[in-house]
Amino acid sequence: MKYEILPWLTLFLPIFAAVFITLFTLRAKNVSSFISIVAIVAGFIMSCVFIYANGFQFSGESIRDWLSVGDFHVDFGLKLDALSMMMLLIVTGVGGAIHIYSYGYMDDDPGKARFFAELSLFTFSMLGIVLANNFIEMFIFWELVGVSSYLLIGFWFEKPSAGDAAKKAFIVNRLGDFGFMLGILMVWASHGSLNFSALQGLGIVSTIAGLLVFCGAVGKSAQFPLHVWLPDAMEGPTPVSALIHAATMVAAGVYMLCRTFYLYNADGLQVIAYIGGFTALLAALMAVQQSDIKRIIAYSTLSQLGYMVMAVGLAGPSQAMFHLTTHAFFKALLFLSAGSVIIGMHHEQDIWQMGNLRKKMPITFWTFLIGALALSGVWPFSGFFSKDSIIGQALAQHNYLLFADGVFIAALTTFYTFRLFFVVFLNQEKSDVAKHAHESPAVMTLPLVILAAFALIGGVIGIQGIYQYNFPGEGEKPANFGAALVEPFAHSPVAATLGLLAFVIGIVLAWMLYGNTSTDPLPAKLGGLAALMKNKFYFDEIYEATFIRAHDFIAAVADFIDRWIVEGLCIGLIRGGTDLTGRALRLVQTGNLQTYAFLFVLGVAVALYFVLR
């Protein structure tokens, strides 16, 4: 391995930046943001150099001893192969663009320095997950990511809703992580090793263990039934939504599934595929009736994550990673464009207050359009290739249910994306704020343009081919640019054609309904179903009524036991007994000299009696 030091530096620079900012430069917000940006951009450059020197085919580990208890050894190691190197580029590259964008977005926020410190902490944690070479290391970084996500969602902690959302995200993730931990223990129990390379040789564990490990991904990647935290997480600043809740952290679950792909047996994969497909459908339906610009994109993220998980379940990890990569580009782009709109609209997020922003914000308009087209899967945008490869995989696995599911969701995706697009950027202005909207500064539009470029070409620059170094045996993908453009039509013409057809249906419907309107016509047409979608199928309410009630009940019982049985009975008895004895013994202490003398004599007499007896 050449330049072994570079991945280590890439990993640790952000945490140094975070610590330095927290300790020394919290007052100087521009210096802090500069340090943080330099840390991640330097990481990106070093990753590029490392990959250029070693090539994508390279696979190896850089290991330091960490802890060993008896015959149980855990390394602190970096696993470097096509999978992790590509993720390294995504995290530092997309993350870097978002860091730069944040410099503009957070400019008038008094907590800017703290924001960048937390952003750097997150970058460190995420790189740790990507580079971990064993389960323990990954789990620790996994939790660190949870912590930094908590901090960043609750960044505006003075808002109660932000604090609640942060807590919700953290607690829901705990549920998944508990399963993950049990899964790790089961893997260790059955295989005696937690090292990914060693496990790869040992292969499949039981269905239960695989599904427990999958629980971690369900939490982190917000799959049904733990999907409820992600839309609420939009309470955080928009760059956070772009970085954590679109491009990287939520992708960590999918990445982990791909990293440990060899652990799952056919039954486990079935479950994974159906959970992914179901989540994708559910979230796409919910997205149709939201009115907050960020929440719509959040539900679309849920839906796309569902696609990726479904792809893993359909035995297509390289397709999942491919979609993860293109999704990181276009979803970060969409979020940042939405952030640009929000700034231009003076922190108004309701799409029914916007309209006709095409004139006011031309750059944001074009970048958002590119993101929307990529998300909808239009040839030749990146989303088309990755989504098509997943739908094609469903077809290749002869899973026609999930195939139909995928195509239907593709139509829905186009529909809700262009609903958003038409309402926000076309039509007439629906409020005074929209009339006075303005374009964002260059520091924000530049990252948009960069991401837009990748959202445009991400599908044809051979990304899937890179992942296939890790998952060989699916047929070589062409590295040639022109061949890649038409490859889907040759590889799986049915999937490609139906995917495009879904797009056409979706956009025509969206145009008919939302092409020129200032209110949402859908509730009148769909009635109860629209209300159901708008209220997210009442998942929050159902959880409130069942799990949270049950939890509150258990807490009340525990409180009763603690308060009355432990505190009252056990502790009270001991305390009361001691107190009573003390009071009785106090009576002996009269303070009278002669009483003491008498007792003293009495004592001597008793002692003498026993001695002389």
Added chain:
Amino acid sequence: MQVGLEHYLTVSFLLFAMGMLGVIMRRNLLVIYMSLELMLNAANLALVAFSRFNNKLDGQVLVFFIITVAAAEVAVGLALIVALYRRRQSAHVEDLTSMKR
């Protein structure tokens, strides 16, 4: 009548018992103090008697020590009582209950 060890010891016991009762029952500090001396002297008497009947001088030597120490102790004790009296205007043990808090 032959005066034997038991007679001496009886006297010593009686003296000691009187002293002890005095310490326990009398209220005036000075009287308690005198009773205390009585107990010491009861012990002295017993020591001397034992010494005489065992034909050894150890006991008598010890008695000298006790007398010396007792003299010193009286000096200190009386000084304490005087100081106490000056402070409290009383030499009665009922009034000395500041240990009971």
